[in-house]
Amino acid sequence: MRRVSGNRESQEEPGELPPFAELVLELTERIPSGRVMTYGDVAEYLEEGGPRQVGRVMALYGGAVAWWRVVRADGALLPGHELRALERYRAEGTPLRSVRGRGPARGSAAAEDLPRVDLSRARWDGR
């Protein structure tokens, strides 16, 4: 009980999220199926923080929400979770864009040319 000095917010209970994180996750849950927002969009919509802060929140707590509906500005899939995300997109019907004319199987160094999210169609502005 004796709080010797004023450390108020140092004591955070695990399970309770920082306000900003909560806003990000809440907004993420609002993104309709088949649509996406960029990290920058989320930050701009919340009028707080920046893309990188949103990215941090998703990295820490994203597992609890539809993390695949928040993408980078170029529509590239998350490194390390590309296949997982791709499955979601295909299931939700998220507009995708082939990387280039589609499957140049011959000579393609990349084992798999992963598509990207077509932001021009899938971008959701919060309305």
Place this chain on the structure above:
DNA sequence: AGCTTGACCGACC
């Protein structure tokens, strides 16, 4: 208290 890093972004070449 200062430097580095990060699920980023936009401009430039």
Place this chain on the structure above:
DNA sequence: TGGTCGGCCAAGC
């Protein structure tokens, strides 16, 4: 089309 650079904001060391 793709790589690099600087800027941005917060957390960690």
